[in-house]
Amino acid sequence: MRGFWLLVHVLGFTLWLGGGIATMVAGVTAKRFSAGERLVGYKLIGAIQRLLVAPGALAVVLSGFALAGPYMKQGAVPGWMGLMMGAGLLGAIAAAAISVPTAAKLARLEPDTRGELPEAFNRLRKRQILAASIAGALGLIAMFAVTLGRG
Numbered sequence: 001m002r003g004f005w006l007l008v009h010v011l012g013f014t015l016w017l018g019g020g021i022a023t024m025v026a027g028v029t030a031k032r033f034s035a036g037e038r039l040v041g042y043k044l045i046g047a048i049q050r051l052l053v054a055p056g057a058l059a060v061v062l063s064g065f066a067l068a069g070p071y072m073k074q075g076a077v078p079g080w081m082g083l084m085m086g087a088g089l090l091g092a093i094a095a096a097a098i099s100v101p102t103a104a105k106l107a108r109l110e111p112d113t114r115g116e117l118p119e120a121f122n123r124l125r126k127r128q129i130l131a132a133s134i135a136g137a138l139g140l141i142a143m144f145a146v147t148l149g150r151g
Contacts, residue, residue: 002067009063013139015056016095019048020136023103027129035117039109045128046107049100057092057135064088080149084142091138098131 023045030041068085071077077085106124111117 005063005066008059009067012056012059012063013143015052016060016092017056017136017139017143019052019056020095020132020139022048023053023132024136027125035111035115038117039111039121042103042106042109042125046103049103053095054100057095060088060139061092078150080145083145083149087138087145088142091135091142094131094138095135099128099135102128102131 026041026045026048030038030045033041064085068077068081071081102124106121106128109118109121109124112119
């Protein structure tokens with residue numbers, strides 16, 4: 001059963017971090033677009049967050065609990081694992097509770113009556129950038145902890 005949970009864990013963080021990188025590339029690229037095209041780009045970002053990032057973060061947390069269970073029962077959680085679990089859990093919460101809902105709000109925006117970006121766009125975009133950056137950084141810290149910290 002450990003092999004199954006390990007597969008879910010690897011697929012989960014691949015979806016989560018890969019979706020985060022796709023979100024970043026799409027957001028940076030969309031800056032050059034007109035208002036209408038830019039909002040279409042953010043509809044794509046909303047789909048990436050909803051279909052890749054959210055399920056990936058959820059899969060990482062669920063499989064992480066399953067994989068860490070034996071260590072926690074023994075009371076012998078190594079430092080690298082504690083860092084991985086803490087950073088991963090906080091990053092997944094930031095992704096699922098802030099980044100994904102913000103991306104969904106951005107995806108629902110329409111150009112204003114002048115054809116410009118709506119007033120809420122910049123506020124939501126800044127929140128999305130901050131939340132996704134924090135979630136991604138915590139995910140990377142977790143990955144570094146398990147790959148470099150194990151020794």
